[in-house]
Amino acid sequence: MNETAAPARRHPPRVFSGVQPTGNLHLGNYLGAVREFVRLQDKNLDGVEFEHRFYCVVDLHAYTVLQDPEALRTGIRELTAAFLACGLDAKKSIIFNQSQVAEHAELAWIFNCVARIGWVNRMTQFKEKAGKNRENASVGLYAYPVLQAADILAYRATHVPIGEDQKQHLELSRDIAQKFNHDFGAEDFFPQPEPLIRSEAARVMSLRDGSKKMSKSEPSDMSRINLKDDADTIAQKIRKAKTDPEPLPDAADGLEERPEARNLVAIYAALSDGTVDDVLTQYAGKPFSEFKPALAELAIEKLAPIASELRRLADDPNYIDQVLADGAERAAAIAGPVLRDTYDLMGLLRTRS
Ligand code: TYM
Numbered sequence: 001m002n003e004t005a006a007p008a009r010r011h012p013p014r015v016f017s018g019v020q021p022t023g024n025l026h027l028g029n030y031l032g033a034v035r036e037f038v039r040l041q042d043k044n045l046d047g048v049e050f051e052h053r054f055y056c057v058v059d060l061h062a063y064t065v066l067q068d069p070e071a072l073r074t075g076i077r078e079l080t081a082a083f084l085a086c087g088l089d090a091k092k093s094i095i096f097n098q099s100q101v102a103e104h105a106e107l108a109w110i111f112n113c114v115a116r117i118g119w120v121n122r123m124t125q126f127k128e129k130a131g132k133n134r135e136n137a138s139v140g141l142y143a144y145p146v147l148q149a150a151d152i153l154a155y156r157a158t159h160v161p162i163g164e165d166q167k168q169h170l171e172l173s174r175d176i177a178q179k180f181n182h183d184f185g186a187e188d189f190f191p192q193p194e195p196l197i198r199s200e201a202a203r204v205m206s207l208r209d210g211s212k213k214m215s216k217s218e219p220s221d222m223s224r225i226n227l228k229d230d231a232d233t234i235a236q237k238i239r240k241a242k243t244d245p246e247p248l249p250d251a252a253d254g255l256e257e258r259p260e261a262r263n264l265v266a267i268y269a270a271l272s273d274g275t276v277d278d279v280l281t282q283y284a285g286k287p288f289s290e291f292k293p294a295l296a297e298l299a300i301e302k303l304a305p306i307a308s309e310l311r312r313l314a315d316d317p318n319y320i321d322q323v324l325a326d327g328a329e330r331a332a333a334i335a336g337p338v339l340r341d342t343y344d345l346m347g348l349l350r351t352r353s
Contacts, residue, residue: 016157028214031201032163085309096327103335149173210259250284
């Protein structure tokens with residue numbers, strides 16, 4: 001413990017977020033997260049001017065379950081390409097993969113010693129992912145949200161755009177930051193990162209079951225729209241999406257007991273940059289036979305340019321590797337000094353330059 005408390009610091013606003021490179025990016029990832037990354041790249045938020053934006057391919061998180069090395073290598077490049085195809089610009093944002101910046105793993109160990117078992121035990125995502133066979137889950141899967149805290153705090157990031165499902169993990173990051181600061185008497189050494197969750201698209205649900213979130217791990221591909229899907233596939237998935245026989249209501253509360261209808265309306269709202277009420281004003285009383293083709297047309301209009309850019313980038317792995325190498329260098333230049341200060345504060349000697 002330090003004898004003298006370090007002075008409080010003001011943290012420059014920085015954005016950090018991560019996505020796992022396991023399988024295709026889907027509409028939930030896009031609307032809940034990546035589209036927001038792009039927006040934050042070009043605009044400042046309520047007068048907050050961001051100093052840096054970090055968008056990370058979290059390949060070490062992927063290893064919380066066993067990966068096929070070749071498939072993972074491809075997945076890392078594909079996700080990087082998807083970031084670019086969605087509109088991230090490697091000059092404006094720092095795009096990189098987690099394993100190329102060793103500070104993430106180093107800080108994660110420190111945070112493993114700060115986080116309490118009781119806190120991690122509350123994480124619902126671990127319970128869902130480990131399922132019944134919890135004893136057989138990897139220690140990494142259990143410690144997953146601690147590595148997530150390290151990702152964010154290695155850059156002293158202050159704002160984290162995420163979907164609703166990551167909210168609890170972000171609360172854990174805040175608890176870890178607070179306990180670290182308290183344990184080492186360094187008020188505000190790490191900031192308390194804030195979640196940025198966009199309400200219309202915070203939780204995009206499966207097209208087959210409105211009670212489950214759209215997910216990469218769902219066996220049926222019909223349950224999600226992938227960014228790689230071509231126009232016919234998108235139209236077919238929307239045509240076959242589960243609905244109910246009622247026409248659309250004229251207000252949002254009419255969707256309360258209708259999870260599949262609510263999901264399709266929310267997707268339309270998010271894709272058209274409107275609200276659920278805007279969509280209902282336009283489609284009140286209309287049957288799904290009319291709404292679904294309109295939704296398909298909108299989805300294709302918004303997603304087709306991304307799919308074609310993805311195909312173009314798939315032919316250029318050297319460019320992708322260059323983006324990642326450059327991003328890792330810029331990221332490490334910021335995380336390195338944070339780790340050095342952290343070690344220093346903790347009494348860990350780092351004599352190697
Ligand atoms: P991941 O890879 O599961 O998802 C990436 C992002 O997509 C959002 N998302 C959704 N949003 C709306 N509807 C859905 N159906 C949906 N499915 C996924 C997620 O909320 C997420 O924002 N643990 C994280 C990755 C991570 C991270 C971080 C995020 C690692 N370190 C640091 C933020 C900051 C994850 O597995 O996301």
